Amino acid sequence: MDNRHWATCAAALLLLGTSAASAKDLTIGQAAEPSAADPHYHDVSSNNALALHIFSALGVSDENNAIKPDLAKSWKAEDDHSWVFNLRDDVKFSDGSDFNADDVIFTFCRVMNNEGSVNASFSDEVRNFASVEAPDPHTLRITTKTVEPLLPELVAEIAILSEGIVQHGKITFDPANKCGVTGPWPTVDDFNSGKDAIGTGPFLLDKYEHGSGITLSRNPHYFGKAPEWDHVKFVPVPSDGPRLAGLLSGDYDFIDAPAARDIEQIKQRDDLAYASKESSRVIFLQMDIGRDKSPFIETKTGANPFQDERVRKAMSMAIDRKAIVSRIMDGFAEPAYQFVPSTMFGALPDPQPLPYDPAQAKALLAEAGYPDGFDITLHATNNRYINDSQVAQAVAQFLTRAGIRTKLDAMTSSIFFTRRAKREFSFAMGGWGSAAGGAASFLRQYVTTDNDSLGIGASNYGAWSDPDFDKVLIQAIGTVDETRRAELLRQATQMAMDKLGFIPLHFESSLWAFRKGLRYEGRMDQYTLAQDITTAASD
Amino acid sequence: MTLYAFQRLLQSIAVLFAVSVAVFLAVYAIGNPADLLISPDATQLERQELIARLGLDQPIWTQYATFLWNGLHGDMGTSFVHGEPALRLILTRLPATFELVTLSLLVASLVGIPIGLWVGLNDGSRLSAAVMTGSIFGYSIPSFWKGLVLILVFAVWLRLLPASGRGDTIAVLGIPFSFLTLDGWRHLAMPVLNLSIPNIALMIRLTAAGAAEARNQDYVKFARAKGVGSRRIVRRHILRNILSPIVTILGMEFGSLLAFSTITETVFAWPGMGKLLITSIYQLDRPVIVSYVMLVTFIFVMINLLVDFAYAALDPRVKLAERLS
Numbered sequence A: 001m002d003n004r005h006w007a008t009c010a011a012a013l014l015l016l017g018t019s020a021a022s023a024k025d026l027t028i029g030q031a032a033e034p035s036a037a038d039p040h041y042h043d044v045s046s047n048n049a050l051a052l053h054i055f056s057a058l059g060v061s062d063e064n065n066a067i068k069p070d071l072a073k074s075w076k077a078e079d080d081h082s083w084v085f086n087l088r089d090d091v092k093f094s095d096g097s098d099f100n101a102d103d104v105i106f107t108f109c110r111v112m113n114n115e116g117s118v119n120a121s122f123s124d125e126v127r128n129f130a131s132v133e134a135p136d137p138h139t140l141r142i143t144t145k146t147v148e149p150l151l152p153e154l155v156a157e158i159a160i161l162s163e164g165i166v167q168h169g170k171i172t173f174d175p176a177n178k179c180g181v182t183g184p185w186p187t188v189d190d191f192n193s194g195k196d197a198i199g200t201g202p203f204l205l206d207k208y209e210h211g212s213g214i215t216l217s218r219n220p221h222y223f224g225k226a227p228e229w230d231h232v233k234f235v236p237v238p239s240d241g242p243r244l245a246g247l248l249s250g251d252y253d254f255i256d257a258p259a260a261r262d263i264e265q266i267k268q269r270d271d272l273a274y275a276s277k278e279s280s281r282v283i284f285l286q287m288d289i290g291r292d293k294s295p296f297i298e299t300k301t302g303a304n305p306f307q308d309e310r311v312r313k314a315m316s317m318a319i320d321r322k323a324i325v326s327r328i329m330d331g332f333a334e335p336a337y338q339f340v341p342s343t344m345f346g347a348l349p350d351p352q353p354l355p356y357d358p359a360q361a362k363a364l365l366a367e368a369g370y371p372d373g374f375d376i377t378l379h380a381t382n383n384r385y386i387n388d389s390q391v392a393q394a395v396a397q398f399l400t401r402a403g404i405r406t407k408l409d410a411m412t413s414s415i416f417f418t419r420r421a422k423r424e425f426s427f428a429m430g431g432w433g434s435a436a437g438g439a440a441s442f443l444r445q446y447v448t449t450d451n452d453s454l455g456i457g458a459s460n461y462g463a464w465s466d467p468d469f470d471k472v473l474i475q476a477i478g479t480v481d482e483t484r485r486a487e488l489l490r491q492a493t494q495m496a497m498d499k500l501g502f503i504p505l506h507f508e509s510s511l512w513a514f515r516k517g518l519r520y521e522g523r524m525d526q527y528t529l530a531q532d533i534t535t536a537a538s539d
Numbered sequence B: 001m002t003l004y005a006f007q008r009l010l011q012s013i014a015v016l017f018a019v020s021v022a023v024f025l026a027v028y029a030i031g032n033p034a035d036l037l038i039s040p041d042a043t044q045l046e047r048q049e050l051i052a053r054l055g056l057d058q059p060i061w062t063q064y065a066t067f068l069w070n071g072l073h074g075d076m077g078t079s080f081v082h083g084e085p086a087l088r089l090i091l092t093r094l095p096a097t098f099e100l101v102t103l104s105l106l107v108a109s110l111v112g113i114p115i116g117l118w119v120g121l122n123d124g125s126r127l128s129a130a131v132m133t134g135s136i137f138g139y140s141i142p143s144f145w146k147g148l149v150l151i152l153v154f155a156v157w158l159r160l161l162p163a164s165g166r167g168d169t170i171a172v173l174g175i176p177f178s179f180l181t182l183d184g185w186r187h188l189a190m191p192v193l194n195l196s197i198p199n200i201a202l203m204i205r206l207t208a209a210g211a212a213e214a215r216n217q218d219y220v221k222f223a224r225a226k227g228v229g230s231r232r233i234v235r236r237h238i239l240r241n242i243l244s245p246i247v248t249i250l251g252m253e254f255g256s257l258l259a260f261s262t263i264t265e266t267v268f269a270w271p272g273m274g275k276l277l278i279t280s281i282y283q284l285d286r287p288v289i290v291s292y293v294m295l296v297t298f299i300f301v302m303i304n305l306l307v308d309f310a311y312a313a314l315d316p317r318v319k320l321a322e323r324l325s
Helices: A003-016 A020-024 A045-054 A101-112 A121-127 A151-155 A175-180 A188-192 A240-248 A260-268 A309-318 A321-328 A358-367 A388-401 A413-421 A440-447 A467-477 A482-499 B002-030 B033-037 B044-053 B060-072 B086-121 B126-140 B143-157 B182-214 B218-226 B230-260 B262-267 B273-282 B286-314 B316-324
Strands: A025-030 A059-061 A067-069 A072-077 A082-087 A129-133 A139-144 A203-209 A213-218 A231-236 A254-256 A272-287 A333-335 A374-381 A404-411 A427-433 A502-515 B170-172 B175-177
Touching (some): A025 A240, A045 A203, A067 A072, A082 A151, A101 A121, A101 A139, A101 A175, A121 A129, A139 A151, A240 A254, A240 A502, A240 B143, A240 B262, A260 A272, A309 A388, A309 A502, A321 A333, A321 A388, A321 A502, A374 A388, A374 A413, A388 A404, A388 A427, A388 A502, A404 A413, A413 A427, A413 B002, A413 B033, A440 A467, A440 A482, A467 A482, B002 B060, B002 B286, B086 B126, B086 B230, B086 B262, B086 B273, B126 B182, B143 B262, B182 B230, B182 B262, B218 B230, B230 B273, B262 B273
Parallel strands (some): A025 A254, A374 A404
Antiparallel strands (some): A059 A067, A129 A139, A203 A213, A213 A231, A333 A502, B170 B175
16 A cells, blocks of 8 residues: 555545544456557457556446447438438546547557557558548547448447647647647557556546556546545456455455356355356357268268257257356356347347257157267367366266267467367367347358458358348348348348257356445346445445 | 687577577467467457457467567567567566575575485485485375375375465565565465475485595595594585585476476465466467566576586686686
């Protein structure tokens, strides 16, 4: 605690005569450390979650992944290509300057002039903009090159910077001429040092130190509901054991991602509590269907059994999802009968449960010409998803019991992802957290036939292909009307589930643990947001 | 001496070169960092852009040549994950590890050597046998388990010490140190203890064995016959004679702790270099891994050199041999 904190505490103690004063500081032990304070540096959840503390965007995703207005009061699609955003006029940046449309245009330009960034997913969205105009300082018209129904969701991912951080002339959306910026573009270092970390979020960045932690303090200019905390400190503790120990010993008020097996211990203590929330991350099985010969399948005939729909159905029936959820996931998961939770956009509201029926599974296998089963190897990660190697082990045992003799090869994710991308596997267990697009996210990424020009099917490593499905999905992702799009997505999901080109297992639940007296509702995107952590007393 | 130093320098450069080839190839073989960095929903264009920017589209020897050329100019590359110079990333973590390791070895020497000396000189007593047996435990208990037990006892049950982190630091010449604040000491206590326990055991065993052997040597007997006081015999004759192997081991331990106190740093979330190495390996952050190994190799080479010089200072026979050769 530095001197200022001591002083605050001492003063508050004198005034109140209680120890509750220190409750305004919050220390959070976090599992994954953000790799930069620059919100456009790397599009990963740890960085995006930190950005939501310091910055805000035109829209914001709520705890159920629905997009709500934020810096924009409202938006409307004028036609298939142009959108109008009405910006708030009461917003100030943390340095006191006013927020207006210039800041948004500058941000779009910066995203495209972001040399050191790890991936360009933000700039991809902006590249699709034909023009961005500001008829007045608080109105923005974006015209896109291709139809983009998800525009509000996509711009909600782009944290808005202040144009005051660079030297510039008149700002216009003119990427060829640097949009009017005359000085050097900000770098990742400028954000990590705090110099350019000027945003409209609920907190200010006090200090960002790799490996040691991130300190935030309340932003007095924040336009939304002020967070309860004067100071927040995030401490990176990647290992589960030490992170829990830190909570038990009182070092941390709050930790994210406690191990499910430790929840029992937390329940037994009356000074601790926990929260759980179903996430959008689905764990699923991906089969090599496209190749007639696949490296890790051994059958008598030499054929690829995954190409037979009956075999895929038999595999799904052989797996007891409820047992996996209750025994391995300690109840902190939901059996999955589609690829996104039913509350998400475009999901089936009430999907047909995939039954567990080992007898029927054997019958189906025999019918498909495999009465004696066959031999396969399941490849899985052992450090990426919750209890991934145990889940994969259970899947292998369930399948073996049904006659499909399954060997398990679990490996660290760095090797798994490399090998999977090279299509070295026949049968792999993967995970996918859907965000923008709801049900479309998984379907366009995995289930559609690989189509680079449309940017879909990039993760279809098993080369599953269903032309009828592709037609419906491609229509869906080009439909601006939301009701119609949701309808098409439900239709596409049903088609995918009917043929089971992918076998969903379960949705992971996210967990948080904290000292009693705190409250956190949890979020579907697994983010830990200090502004949403409250004390029980304040409602 | 100059020739000797020059030879050592050439050897060191050869070692550094060989290590750089080995590490570069090994990390290259593990996997493609682009697959980990780029989210799977990135477009092909995006992937190719990043791969080209990181230089991963080049053949391995071109990548190595670029690395070597930049390395010779003092640029060890930029971290794939953090976008900062790899060497700077490591060096900002160095003081935390340095502090931890130095204090641990200091504790190990101050506790271990006197106890070892006493045990060696009182060979055969019951207490010394007990200390020697105890030291086996101290040396063989796995570090992560010991760390967790320490946390359980001192942080969770007794609530005396914080479970993890570095605590408040005070900067000296711009480098933050924990040992200058009370809070820093509270954070240091457990990791230092955890690292020093096996080294205390090591020091005890090493000193005891040396002392037990030395006290029956002729020069000790002669000194005793001459009427030299027993304190002086221990200090001037026994200790000085057995100090060479102890200093060698201390030097080696210093190097290996500096490089691989990974487990202790992970258990106590100590923001040092070891923790950085582990995360970098998981993320295939090649510039950081390679720079780290190069730096560690460099440190080892330097320590070995210093140990050789320390020998000369401690053991006059080394100086003599030098002069005669």
